[in-house]
Amino acid sequence: MKKNxxxxxxxxxxxxxxxxxxxxxxxxxxxxxxxxxKEVHERVLEVAQRLxxxxxxxxxxxxxxxxxxxxxxxxxxxxxxxxxxxxTILNNFTDEIDSLNEGFDVTMDMSRHLKGESEMPAWRIDxxxxxxxxxQHTMDTIKQMGIPYVMINGMCDEGGFAVxxxxxxxxxxxxxxxxxxxxxxxxYSGPIPPGSSELEEKTNEQNGTQEYKSLGLEVNVLTxxxxxxxxxxxxxxxxxxxxxxxxxxxxxxxxxxxxYLEETINKHGATAIxxxxxxxxxxxxQTAHAMGLAIPEDFSLMCFCDAYANRVMSxxxxxxxxxxxxxxxxxxxxxxxxxxxxxxTKPEKIVLPxxxxxxxxxxxxx
Numbered sequence: 001m002k003k004n005x006x007x008x009x010x011x012x013x014x015x016x017x018x019x020x021x022x023x024x025x026x027x028x029x030x031x032x033x034x035x036x037x038k039e040v041h042e043r044v045l046e047v048a049q050r051l052x053x054x055x056x057x058x059x060x061x062x063x064x065x066x067x068x069x070x071x072x073x074x075x076x077x078x079x080x081x082x083x084x085x086x087x088t089i090l091n092n093f094t095d096e097i098d099s100l101n102e103g104f105d106v107t108m109d110m111s112r113h114l115k116g117e118s119e120m121p122a123w124r125i126d127x128x129x130x131x132x133x134x135x136q137h138t139m140d141t142i143k144q145m146g147i148p149y150v151m152i153n154g155m156c157d158e159g160g161f162a163v164x165x166x167x168x169x170x171x172x173x174x175x176x177x178x179x180x181x182x183x184x185x186x187x188y189s190g191p192i193p194p195g196s197s198e199l200e201e202k203t204n205e206q207n208g209t210q211e212y213k214s215l216g217l218e219v220n221v222l223t224x225x226x227x228x229x230x231x232x233x234x235x236x237x238x239x240x241x242x243x244x245x246x247x248x249x250x251x252x253x254x255x256x257x258x259x260y261l262e263e264t265i266n267k268h269g270a271t272a273i274x275x276x277x278x279x280x281x282x283x284x285x286q287t288a289h290a291m292g293l294a295i296p297e298d299f300s301l302m303c304f305c306d307a308y309a310n311r312v313m314s315x316x317x318x319x320x321x322x323x324x325x326x327x328x329x330x331x332x333x334x335x336x337x338x339x340x341x342x343x344x345t346k347p348e349k350i351v352l353p354x355x356x357x358x359x360x361x362x363x364x365x366x
Contacts, residue, residue, distance in 0.1 A: 006051040015040075015047040022048070067124050070097060070335065072108040073138060074131035084279075085324045086131055088308045089152055092328030093129060100336060127335045130154065132225060148338035152331045153322075155226055161338065162349045163331040167227045167304070170320040170354030171234035174274050174302055177318070177356055179242050182364045183272040183300065187247035187264045188235045189284060190276025193228040231276060231304065257287035271299055271365035278305035281317055285361075296363040307357070316359035323352045 012019045017040060025036065025044045036044075047053075072090065090108075097104050104126075113119050119138040128142055128149040139157060142149050151162035178186050239246050247268050261284065264270045275281040281303035288295055295301050295315070303317060306324040310317060330350055 006053050008053075011044065011048050011051060011053050014051065015044045017044060026053075067126055068103045068105060069123065069125045070104050070106045070127045070129065071121050071125040072106060072129045072131060073119055074133050075108045075110040076112050084277075085153070085306050085309070085322055088306050088324040089131070089328040089331075092325045093152070093332045096329040096332035097336070102336070104336075127339045129331060129335060130156075148335060148341075150331045150335045150338075152327060156349070160347055160349070161334060163327050163334065164226075164349070164351055165322045165327065166351050166353050167230035168234050170304060170322070171231050171274075172238055173354065173356045174304075174320050175235065175238040175242070177358070177362065178272045178274070178300065178302070179244075181272075181300065181362060184244055184365075185247060185268065185270045186239065186244065186272045186274060187268070187270040188232065188274050188276075189260065189264075189280050190231065190274075191228055192248075193232050227276075227304075235274060257283045258291060260284075261287055261291060261293065265293065265299055272362070273299060273301050275301065275303035278303050278309045278313065278317070278319070281305075281319075282313060285313075285315075285317070295361050297366060300362040300365070302362055304354075310357070310359070315361055318359045318362040319357050321355040321357050323354060327352060 008019050008022055012022045015022065017036075021036065021040075022044055025041055026048060072093075094106050097106055107121065107125075109119060109121065111119075113135070115135075117135075117137075118141070119135060120141055125147060128147050130149060130151045132152070132154040134151075134154075143157075149161060151160060151164075153164055154162070156162040175186065236246055247264055247270050264273065273284060275284060281301060284301060285295060288298070288301075293299065301317060302319055304320045304322060305317075306322050308324075310319050330352070334348065334350070
């Protein structure tokens with residue numbers, strides 16, 4: 001069988017030069033008394049292109065001080081749900097990296113790691129972006145190796161680098177909007193934080209997520225993500241501030257969106273629902289349509305999501321914009337600034353204000 005995978009020795013033999021010469025030319029490592037004639041340089045490049053030579057990433061990382069590689073951790077749990085916010089974050093993160101024209105490549109880990117298993121790639125990296133969560137072993141390794149990193153939409157160690165949305169401020173905006181429209185019976189649809197007496201949980205040790213029986217909606221969420229607590233607790237405190245009673249659930253389990261709406265709307269008389277995310281809101285909209293309930297005529301509905309997810313929903317839902325595009329781009333800039341810095345940079349946590357976007361699904365109660 002004809003050989004179709006070529007290595008450094010094959011390129012050197014075909015070009016009539018040493019392997020070290022090929023390596024220096026392909027990696028632009030000139031100087032230190034090393035130079036080649038123009039025709040040799042061009043011949044090596046031509047042979048490498050003709051043979052479709054692809055250098056070993058691992059070997060390259062061992063021989064060079066900088067690999068120009070940025071690795072994204074946490075891809076599997078963060079991107080497990082279709083249309084979630086991390087797709088927008090990651091698209092804008094990579095767009096910003098590419099726009100710098102500094103030759104950075106971005107790789108992403110989509111593997112399911114067992115608890116305690118290393119998440120580090122086999123090759124050396126110049127920087128790390130972490131989506132929402134990390135294992136302590138991974139963070140310890142990153143810090144020990146002195147790898148610049150940024151946490152995106154998640155908690156980081158004290159003194160770390162992070163870009164996060166202001167879920168507390170966003171929830172206040174949501175409740176203020178509904179109360180301003182005249183709603184006095186506002187229900188919450190979303191995962192109840194760990195530790196709550198209402199929580200029924202099932203731990204999945206393999207991917208670090210936890211399944212919650214969540215007000216009629218089965219969802220997979222990250223067990224330690226701060227949005228669970230920030231949105232739920234702020235909903236409770238804001239309703240208390242306005243002298244309103246929260247509508248969470250009844251004493252028995254609610255097993256479907258239909259049962260949830262029957263209990264929330266028909267039994268408790270809720271005139272508005274604040275949903276944790278757009279998938280939960282979409283479940284509610286579809287179920288309401290099947291039950292003959294009109295939005296916003298029978299009840300108002302709003303959720304937390306990003307502009308992209310909202311564009312594909314009909315009707316266009318009123319939502320709290322998590323600023324995901326901005327989150328991705330700022331995270332990229334923050335990471336590259338660390339990579340370029342030749343001294344210890346000051347830790348920074350950037351909190352992005354969330355914004356209210358009013359669309360078709362909220363109105364004064366009938």
